[in-house]
Amino acid sequence: MLAIPEIATQIIDKTLANVKENNSRTIFLVGSKSVGKTTLIHSFLEKSDPPRETLVVEYSFGRKSNQKQGIDKILSHIWEYGGKLETLNNVLESTPIRGKYFLCVMIDLCKIKNIWETLETCFQTIKKVYSAPETLPELIIICGKYDIFKNYDSEVKKVVCTTLRSFALLNHAHLLFYSSKEPQLLRRAKDMLFNIAFGNGIPIKEKNTNYTKPLSIPKDSDSWESIGVTPSTIEQVKIRHTSRIPPITVSSDTNTAGGVQKHAHPEVALDSLIDLKYNELRNMESLDISIDYLLSINK
Structure with missing residues (x-):
């Protein structure tokens, strides 16, 4: 029996046989469970039906007329993974890629003890699946539930933001804080999705590196000096983070x-x-x- 991504591949191949590659985009969302991936997608696509839990993989699409190309349309394929992160590689390997490729890793800011594990698992898998530099998608770290995180202790917020900025800097990823309950942050996240789905990239205009406010940092625009730590390897960032925020240890x-x-x-x-x-x-x-x-x- 064919898997969902394989069936979708056949449908997409048949439907888009004559569609130009530059008129297609692929967006893949993965990350913390119940962080709001489906809510963000529904908001972006303006779906009226209430979001439901994503058990494994969900596929959506958005279409927009390309004014420069006349009747041609830009088609954006949106994949959402809600399964166990340990099996993410199987899904990524079988997901059909069309046109420009953007991969969003969503982090739950309320589960601070799970942040490092989620980041590490997702990015290790991404680098394994897309081992060739030319196949690596544009990476975006979206951190959800900021409406709750903003009320955390100041020192905790500083540690988490330092870790996220360091991780994004090392992995050449965009970094964006988001909340579905704060209109300004929701609009900013929707604008970002609209631009990667139908525009020319990720125009993060309102850059912010202050940990007392929602972070918004384009890739490669940050620096170790601005973060306030010495240049570090990924292992040094991990040690610094886990020494201050120990991860949850689950007995088998x-x-x-x-x-x-x-x-x-x-x-x-x-x-x-x-x-x-x-x-x-x-x-x-x-x-x-x-x-x-x-x-x-x-x-």
Whole structure:
């Protein structure tokens, strides 16, 4: 059975057989879970239906008349990945690319202990899939939920912003703070998407490097001196960040009344519900099958 990206590839190839390459754009969004990727896409495309959770891959498109080319239209293909980041490489490798290619990594500013892991996982995968410099897409780091992050402790905001600026500088990425609940930031993010989808690139006009305000920094326009740290490698940036904001350590095992049960799902909430169901089964007087046997099946 064909995967969603493969089916989409066939449809796109058939539909766009005669469309010029310079009239196509590809935008791919990936990053933190529940950061607002779908909300941003719906807002940009002006969709009226409420956003729903993206389980794996979603495809949308936008079309705009090209005034210079008469009846020709610019077609923008928008991909959104909501699955586990560990399998991102499989999706990127099978995603059809048409025309200019922009890859947006969205970071949840509210989950500060997950920021480094998300950045590192996404960018390692991107560099692995697009190993040749000429195939590397234009990279954009969009940091969502600024409406909550702006109320964090000043020192925490400074550390996070220093890390994000350093990471963007090392990876030649644009950096933009965003919130769907603040009209000015929403409009700025929509303008950016409009320009990469139908315009000539990413015109970030309102540059800001002050960590007390939402960051907005075009690629290669920042400097170590402006950031306030010595020139660093990616490993040095990681050490500096994790020493101040330790990442979440998740144990692979959890103790239960019946022994040790391995996590079977990526979401802690699902494991908790399963543990609760197992406890209910243990308390059923009419259950004849050994609960230990049932547990062994799930291992």
